[in-house]
Amino acid sequence: MIPELGHFALALACALALFQAVVPVWGAHVGASRAMAAAPALAVGQLIAVGAAFGALLWCFAVNDTTVSNVVANSHSAKPLLYKLSGAWGNHEGSMVLWVLILALCGGAVAGFGRNLPTSLQARVIGVLGFIALGFLAFIIFTSNPFDRVWPAAVDGNGLNPILQDPGLAFHPPLLYLGYVGYAVTFAFAVAALLEGRVDAAWGRWVRPWALAAWSFLTLGIALGSWWAYYELGWGGFWFWDPVENASLLPWLAGAALLHSAIVVEKREALKTWTVLLAILAFAMSLLGTFLVRSGVLNSVHSFASDPSRGVFILALLMVYVGGAFALFAWRAGRLSPIGIFAPVSREGALVLNNLLLCSILAVVLVGTLYPMFADLILGVKISVGPPFFNTATAPLAAPLIAAMAVGPMLSWKRAGLWGALQRLWWAMLGAFGVWLVAQIVLGAPVWPAIGFGAAAWLLLGAVADVTDRVGVFRTSARNAFNRARNLPRAAWGAALGHAGLGVTIAGLAGMGLATDALVSLRPGETHRLAGYEWRLDEVRDVVGPNWSARRATVTISRDGAVVTVLEPERRWFPVARMNTTEAAIHTNVFQDLYAVMGDERDGAAVLRLHRNPMAPWIWIGALVMALGGGLSLSDRRTRVSAPAPKGATSPA
Known part of the structure; x- marks a missing residue:
């Protein structure tokens, strides 16, 4: 009876998603206030239905219901309870239910916490989320039903894949999906903005918390997966440039660029087109990762499914969602004219450089991941692209990115002087040079690890320099500096921690070069x-x-x-x-x-x-520090509360 209730809850959620995708968007288009007002209720209803379905699936695994084929394939009565429950999402069907549950949670959060949003924008955002949920619920019901029965009932299950019976892998997928699906919200905001033809500072303020939360969860998810690979697979390494690993890195790179770009929209109402494009790209990379894991085109320890029909369905969803969003972008992007003008040497210019470098690294990783598959499919040639390619191709792009990360926060908005920023970083440069010199000359480290230690010191000292410059150390009394530090916005502390965390991770990577x-x-x-x-x-x-x-x-x-x-x-x-x-x-x-x-x-x-x-532990300590920085920024009320809409911006441009 419980499996049938779970199946019915999925069907009900699909019906609610259909109404959620149509009614609010239609209401926003024609100005029907009652239709727009229905959006939050539909989002909450879908959340309750998907939550009921997921609860039913957990129950089936907890009691080892061997009349359900998914339980038979992925559980066993002798498993500890933790792995029985994690088995519910440690397979293709269950992981997709978890994916949709997190998407429904995001829709419910927009409904609950988006009351300060303009009614039409909230309706469109919730409608786009409903449209995404509709496709994935249909995918689950028609190709990946987790409640299919088996008769006669099996004596016992076949057990979960042993390498997944680990605490790290029990919590890795939920964290990763919180990151993946979080970008569905920024995608929905981007599509809603294109439909309305308006992006302003308030829009940037609304998008940034979602981009920050998604990036922080994805950072934790990637770090936990890397740590699991380090201690569970027994290879002694932490990152192997596996295509599925790369699939999680791609939205992380796009999300980092989106996060920085949204700051410029919020502060200066510039880079609007960039920000909307990056919001679409981040979600596109998330969907690409979903496709790679479940299409059967990859042979990886991380892959869930090998059914080509499922891969075709997901590929069709990817083309509809991403292709439709890019078509809408091409049609409406001309309306997103920037207001803020800035000089090349400025805080905005540094963030543009940051985005260009991040997107260049993303392009390199994307080509290196997909090209072997296309070469096999089109040319019939089997090639392997591994760590030598990725390390060699990304290092020249990562070097200027790291160099600019410490300089950017020292630059003023709109127009700045590069020499003045470097003067305030002289002791950070001296410290980084000293660390490199000690590693290279005194300790005799190889070239690249020594450079890595120097780069790590540059980021760490640059983050310290950013904070000390903000609070006026050496320019005012110690008491005054302490008061300024106490009143410094948590978002500023969070940004410094994020940069410092990357420095800690780079130090760990450099240390592994001495293993x-x-x-x-x-x-x-x-x-x-x-x-x-x-x-x-x-x-x-x-x-x-x-x-x-x-x-x-x-x-x-x-x-x-x-x-x-x-x-x-x-x-x-x-x-x-x-x-x-x-x-x-x-x-x-x-x-x-x-x-x-x-x-x-x-x-x-x-x-x-x-x-x-x-230095191996520093790799994951740095990731925790980065996520902590994101959480600290998110705790700043000024990051979460909507910026007031500019006068005269109540109607679409």
Whole structure:
């Protein structure tokens, strides 16, 4: 009965999405106030219906209802409850329900928190969100129904993919989808603005919180996925330029550009066309990621589905949504004439440069990700594009981007002097040069890691310089500077934290360039020396988990005769899925990771992969700092509260 109720709730949500897509937009077009006023209620109704469907799906997984084919394929009675519940979205069908649930939550948030919006704009935004939800609900109902029954009922399920039975992967998809789907709201605002023919400072103020929230959640989602790959897959790395990894990076890059561009619209009413275009592009990249994961065109540990018919459906949705938005942009963009005029050397000019570089990196990653698929499809040639291409092609674009990130906040709006900004950054430049010199000359680091450490110091010190310049350190008394710092807007602190967080991440990336590793075969009692440490294999024993068994090695690490830590890597066997996984053991002191992975056993010896990864934790600490900066900016009331509409801007241009 519960699966049927869930299926009915999806059908009801689809019907409500249809009304939500048509009635408010029609009402805004003809000026029918009652039709526009229906938009919030329809959005909330759709949220309740999708929430009921998702609740029914969770119930089916929690009780291990083996009459539901989705449960049979992705669950098992022996799984811990956390993985039973995460199994609800750890598959194609369930993940799409989660996707639509988050979209409905966004629609409900616009309905609840958008009461300061002009009625016609709110109606159009909610209508566009309803149109997006309609397509994906139809996709679920007709191609990916999570409540399909199986008869006779199975004795038990087949279990969730073992590599997904991990806390990191339990929370990674929701965070990632909050980022992906958050850009649906900025997309809806862009389409609504094109329909109305007006973009002003108030519009920029309304868009920026959504862009900021989506970017922050996507940052956390990408970081959590990277961390999972680091400790779960046992490769000792954190980013492999996998096409599905790239699919999450693309909207992050577009979203970062959108976030900065929206600031210019809000402050100066300039870059309107840029901002609308980036809002469309960010959501287009999110849909592209959805297509790549579910179309079957990729073979990846991250892929959900391999049914070409589903891929065609999603491709059709992508063409309708994105193609329609770009056609509307081409038709209406001429009305979005900029008001603010600025000099090339100004805060606005720095943000334009930021956008150009971010979009250039996006283009490189997009071409490198898609070209092998097109070459195979059109030319019949199989090629591989991997880290050497991406690292070499993006580095020349990332270098000026990093250089400009510390300078931009020092420039004035409208017109500025570059020399004056550099004078205020002299000590940051000196500090970055000193860090590079120490890394290159004193520590003997290779060229690129040394440059990376210098770039990280530049961003960190540049963020400090931004704050100290704002509060007047060295220009006023300490008491006055403290009072200014206390009253500095949280958005300013958040921006500085965001830039500093990227600096911390770059330091971690540079540190990984100094990593050392070894693949060794040891018998109990034997020792291997790596990176100044003695790694001794003490024993290998059997252990049993809730739905797996494992061989666990005990590795003692010592230095100068003193024990540093004991690691216990495992090689697990999941009998239901008939699959092995590796569980890396990691000891960290924040400045480095000691990392061990257990492989096969041969002739009484265990194969171990040993790593020393300097600064590795900084990669994810930096991501947390970036997301914290976004959250701090979002907590600033001036970021969330709508700017007043300019006089005379109550009707479309």
